[in-house]
Amino acid sequence: MRSDWVLPICTGHERLKDENGDKAHPTQKPESLLHRVLIGSTNPGDVVLDPFFGTGTTGAVAKMLGREFIGIEREESYRKVAEKRISKVRKFDREALEVSASKRAEPRVPFGQLVERGMLRPGEELYSMNQRHKAKVRADGTLVGDNVKGSIHQVGAHLENAPSCNGWTYWCFKREGKTVPIDVLRQQIRAEMHN
Numbered sequence: 001m002r003s004d005w006v007l008p009i010c011t012g013h014e015r016l017k018d019e020n021g022d023k024a025h026p027t028q029k030p031e032s033l034l035h036r037v038l039i040g041s042t043n044p045g046d047v048v049l050d051p052f053f054g055t056g057t058t059g060a061v062a063k064m065l066g067r068e069f070i071g072i073e074r075e076e077s078y079r080k081v082a083e084k085r086i087s088k089v090r091k092f093d094r095e096a097l098e099v100s101a102s103k104r105a106e107p108r109v110p111f112g113q114l115v116e117r118g119m120l121r122p123g124e125e126l127y128s129m130n131q132r133h134k135a136k137v138r139a140d141g142t143l144v145g146d147n148v149k150g151s152i153h154q155v156g157a158h159l160e161n162a163p164s165c166n167g168w169t170y171w172c173f174k175r176e177g178k179t180v181p182i183d184v185l186r187q188q189i190r191a192e193m194h195n
């Protein structure tokens with residue numbers, strides 16, 4: 001996961017309002033933020049503590065994701081908003097939660113491991129899935145392209161002028177005339193880990 005996150009602020013139907021139609025809390029966080037934090041750092045059944053609970057965004061998302069939670073909030077009016085909000089939340093079904101858990105459990109494979117193991121050679125060219133860009137593999141597991149160098153994700157994002165890019169699904173290599181996504185090599189390493 002990247003260390004800089006681009007997420008929409010909390011607006012629209014998600015933004016809680018009081019009886020006058022004003023914001024129920026000045027700094028209500030977006031559920032997408034808590035979704036990412038909880039998926040990335042907890043498993044179903046874990047207990048999450050939020051000592052600055054506000055409108056209970058943490059509790060609402062924890063409940064959806066099958067986590068337990070403890071919320072602490074000093075303002076009674078916010079506690080009431082949070083309680084009402086969370087009472088309406090429904091947990092995702094078990095199957096959907098299992099998918100999230102198993103994805104997180106997949107072992108991390110650094111791109112450099114593909115180079116270390118000789119699956120890709122330093123100097124070899126990778127091609128973007130849309131065939132518009134190419135970059136060269138370096139011995140240290142980074143890429144170098146037109147006026148850019150960095151990780152598979154950084155170089156992909158730069159070339160696409162995008163805030164982020166999943167380099168595993170963006171880059172391909174060529175073998176015997178075929179274009180193959182580098183993710184195939186990652187899956188190969190993961191399959192060996194499971195044996």
Ligand SMILES: C[S@@+](CC[C@H](N)C(=O)[O-])C[C@H]1O[C@@H](n2cnc3c(N)ncnc32)[C@H](O)[C@@H]1O
Nearest residue numbers: 027028029052053054055056057072073074075
């Ligand atoms: C940034 S807001 C949290 C917003 C929340 N994440 C949400 O999405 O609604 C911080 C909250 O912490 C509460 N707070 C601040 N100091 C506190 C304390 N010492 N004990 C309990 N709650 C506190 C404030 O009342 C405020 O609602």
